[in-house]
Amino acid sequence: MASLSTILDWFRTGKKPTQTQFWATFQSFWHKEEPIPQSAVQNLTQTLSNKAELSQLNGHFNDPDAHGLADKLAGKSDTGHTHTIYDVAELPQKIETIEGEITDLYNKVDDLDLNKQVLKTANFTLDNTMHKATIFCQSSGTITVSIPDGLRVDFICLIYNIGTGNVIVVLAGTDQELITVDGAVVLETNKHGIIEQLLGQKKFIARGEYS
16 A cells, blocks of 8 residues: 555656556555455444444333332322312412413404404405504405404404405305495495404494505
8 A cells, every 4th residue: 555645646747657656556555446444444443343233222211220219219299199179278269369360361462463464465354363453455456355254253453455456345145234424335445444343243334445
């Protein structure tokens, strides 16, 4: 095996390497077809000897007291000791209060999530995710807003027409009624209006700058 500096010297500009030097060059490197023994990899044997044997690791996993847990728990109180919930002073009332606070928090988060802005560029049907939402309609043509069955009883949304076309509000559900001040439900460009459901009824009011 020739050293790298020797090989480089054989191949300097103007030199003509001999057959022996070519052979020595290729025999100085590992060929892809040759397996490299572990002993030829620097520090591999030493590194592997510092690792745990697989049998030792599996034994550790399967040992229920590998970390001396039984001794650590021996001085603790009986984990099976229980109290009936009503034996703990005012605990039911405290749990009820906490549940009420959690419910209020969920409602507040829900309302925050629903106070959002939505952009629509084509026909769409209202749904409960649009409750309390500001819906911007943008199109050069006509956008139809459909009111379906099943909206929450306190549903309300604000619609802005920021396009050059018109926005038309129609009923898609059954046994519904749409009430407007002027009897029309068309939003021209740069006009806005509110769609609101009368509490407990299938009646929707469209008010604002409707034409």
